[in-house]
Amino acid sequence: MTLPPPSSPSPIEGEGIFRFDKARFDVCRYLCYLTAIAAACAVGNAARLAQADEPQLKPIAAGTPAPAFIKDVRPLLAKYCFECHQGEKAKGGLALDAFRDERAALGRQPVWEKVLDQLDTGMMPPDGKPQPTDDERALVMRWIESRVLKIDCSKADPGRVTIRRLNKAEYNNTIRDLLGVDVKPADDFPSDDVGYGFDHIGDVLSMPPVLLERYLTAAERIVDAAILTPDPERAPVRTGKGKNLGSVGDADFEMDFPRTGDYALRVRAFADQAGPEPARMSLRLDGLDLQTVDVTAADGVSATYEIVLNVPVGKHRFAARFLNDYYKPDDPDPKNRDRNLHVERLEIQGPIGLLPDQLPASHTRLITCRPLPEADPADCARAVLRPFATRAFRRPATDDEVERLTRLVASAMREGDSFERGVQVAVEAVLVSPHFLFRIELDPEPLNPQAIRTINDFELATRLSYFLWSSLPDDELLGLAQAGTLRQEGHLAAQVRRMLQDPKSGALVDNFAVQWLHLGNLKTVSPDRKQFPGFDAALRGAMENETRMFFAAIIREDRSLFELLDSDFTFLNERLAKHYGIAGVQGDEFRRVTLATPERGGLLGQASILTVTSNPTRTSPVKRGKWILENLLNASPPPPPPNVPELKDASDKQLEGTLRQRMEQHRENPACAVCHTQMDAIGFGLENYDPIGAWRSKEGNLDIDASGTLPGGASFKSPAELKTILKAREPEFRRCVAEKLLTYALGRGLEYYDKCTVDTIVKNVAGNQDRFSALVLEIVNSDAFQKRRGKRGDEL
């Protein structure tokens, strides 16, 4: 859920206007703030978006000399900042007085980036403190930009990625591809926290104890599913539901016995004891009494009653029968009135002591060797575990690792367990090891920021496979890494193309697209049932499916990124086609549909996006506008100011009309208008789509007005025309997609020094018809992806 600016919902529905409270607001300071907003959220504003190739840094007028630190900048810091940011007790731990000369500042870019941000948004100096003039503020900002954050692209900084724990999706995929069992153990793991819009950022992924517990239990589950063992106690168990038996009767469970063999048949039960004898229970198979037992367990605590039996293959019914009901309601002792049998559950375990004739592929792929009875099992253990650990750790397993794993097998066998059980334990250890759970890139000099190195082929193969597949490298990638030929001429590009064509690249849709576009929120939106009775699970699912299939088509067919904004095709089933008013699509199956009119082409015509950017009871032009700015145009509006002024009581004139008219009345207040005129304009262009993305020409009795003028003068009359305007903003859109995908590929937030990387990427992508594969290749070939460096002291 993205929070809209706190002020946004009020102006839309509110019945008052903003009260400008002088007591709480320093007018001058607030206007500064609004100026900053205007600069940032003005689509088409010359200051930002016309300079699309350089949106990271504001343009510096040619010929203006950079301010000098000692002479120009430091005195201003002393005047406005030192009061709080000085010495050992400096607020926020930021002592600006420590920067005695420019050189001191040059080594601390992240600090100055934050200072720049604070100045830019007017957050600092805070309310109630002396404020710099606009010129003074601009001067300090110019110094930071031109001197401290100056970047020399010939000495590009590749940055550094913190070791990354596998997130839930990566864990599931990795287990699937490593062991060949699709048990999705991570579905029950706690959510991974999100940073920079994605849930796989190394710095954000922590390892609380609950998660390690889950890894251990998951590992037990996984080895059970992947490897079969002949040990009696490890034989598979199936359970049937229990039943409270208040009178003579059965709790039963029918099961298809996979083969003839010994099975343990068990009942977990307790009884309410009453009358002269204990409760009696008959264990039965196919109606035959196998054994009758006294159930002495009582007081809510069950005991286990078991019989072991050779059962032929096929369906059989196992039952527990209550034999001796007793009911005497007038007994003076209330505890002695009613005898009942409580069957908690039935269990069937087996076949015991046998490996099945048909071993699953997951088993045979891993257990490639079984020790002969008199041979040393260590040789086989090594033969099994070395290749396994190598694939799991995504680099050659070391001799030491293989030996330690082999010892785990040996110690299980010393306990009397089978070789297979021993391998299970060793595999568990691999699956809980930090070498598996984290993606590790070891640096020879982890603390030297000058030590830039090209990552090795195994690390590159791993980055590639987690980028495109959210999973580990397959044998082909690992083979190239092993041979050291992954970077040979043409190999990398060929691998990227192969990987994008592989069905596993669906991970880019599942993880990149779903998060980038906020599609995940579709699962939790709840449009008002009264207004939208037609919004049900089927429609919700169809909406998501359309966007997923559309995005997948862009990847597989290697289309231009700009088709995301506008395209002549989409994917529909009957339900969604009806929702869109498109005729001729029948049945639940999705199929490709060519669009004759412009309403539905591209992401902005898709109900999924239009729904996740709406409120439950109405559209939200603010959210839609903000979504487009943030996710398509790389122009996030700044966060709303602190202490948003309160609205007046509802005694003011009642606002009337369509949502749009009400909003416009609201923005008669200049305090709101400065930012919202610009942010909302885009959203108005989509007012023809209702809160669940259906087309509408009226809201109530009033006509929808989907026209608008963007700052800078471009105007539109319909969603289609808005789309045309957005498409024309090529550099912003291209850069936006590139930054999102680069963030996703690296698993870290982008920093000022990534500007050179992004510049190169967008330039080359533009020269390749903006094809999706071109963007991926450019990212893969970039320094940020291919290299890393040691940590800087000021990076936390």
Place this chain on the structure above:
Amino acid sequence: MDRRTALRGLGTAIALPLLDSMVPRAALAAGAGEAARTPLRMAFLYVPNGIHMQDWTPAEEGENYVLPSTLEPLAAFKNDMCVLTGLTQKKAFANGDGGGDHARALASFLTGTQARKTSGADIRAGVSADQVAATEIGRYTRFPSLELGCEAGQQSGNCDSGYSCAYSSNISWKGESTPMAKEVNPKSAFDRLFTNGRPGESAEGRAKRERYNQSVLDFVRDDARALRDKLGVTDQRKLDEYLTAVRELETRIAKAAQTSADEAVAGFARPAGIPKDYDAHIRLMEDLMVLAFQGDVTRISTMVIANEGSNRSYPFIEVPEGHHDLSHHGNDAKKHEKIKKINRFHVTQFGHLLERLKGIKEGEGTLLDNCMIVYGSGIGDGNRHNHDDLPILLAGRGAGTIKPGRHIKYASGTPLNNLFLSMLDRLGVRRESLGDSTGRVAGLDG
């Protein structure tokens, strides 16, 4: 047979047969000093987006106060709780950091520290009050603490004005940069707390499996230690988190051998998953907390009823709008009514927890008597995003150290952390200060 009896034990409802035997056994494990006493428990329940304070704050101080309408669902527990007003979480204010009151409200609620404004690179809040306690008294129980929630963290986008989603979905922080992920699925929480054995596993089989688990942990600890030495600082922090987790897991495995899971959950239906209805979900999570307290599986718990800034809608109580959108009510009376409905709904669910706790006998009194349960929000009024005069309830007698049944008014601006410090005292966890605390709150014991 008596049909009512037949409903007991199985089915959807959780019927708790009284298992007095569980407490002494666990308490014995707690060590000499702890064994004699019944343990004191502490929990924090959080609701987002503030409260309609006009119908929350009692007009009168002291014992003879009238429950305002929002608190009416708690009428049966009026003498089991205190309404605390005037408390403030100063660190939730912008203090120069700009927008993001929702993220800060939750991140500071139990920490009393200013959350660092970042999308991810260097997340930092502080150690939360529950974790301060868990670090010290967690060793007496199988789980040092239990983190529950009823809403999963957001899976994409930005959560609040440049703050990582870690801040607005986590209340409990083990370390400055280690939020304690919360359990949202009651089935997973139940399995984690109470299911040690595999179906059909014998006692020897289980003991052997736990020996193997121990070998696995030995193996991975060696890996982690060797690896740690080769890494840079940030990466080392990740490995430190890992090593701490290994250590806690070992303790837990050792403790698991002392308790029988079957006994602890007799008559308790294993939850099937997340219930479809929100109220059923909240209640089920509360039931699990009660069960964990009752069996002394843990003594410390938190529960985030909805993430801070949650825009969940409540159509089942005629509130189809999103909670966050509504909370910016602009003093619209219609919106106030709807916010009150949501407040009342949450409070009603809290009543369920109190009812359960009160229904369980423990020693001379009830389980609730041996609890300190805080219910509240880190935002006062949702429209203003203020973090002073917070809505806070404190239920339970704190094992005889708290005199409930009162409305206690603190001087405006009293740090919320002063209350937490006073609660830690009662747990025997002595701290000079906690976050931004300036001292302790007076008068809890009457």
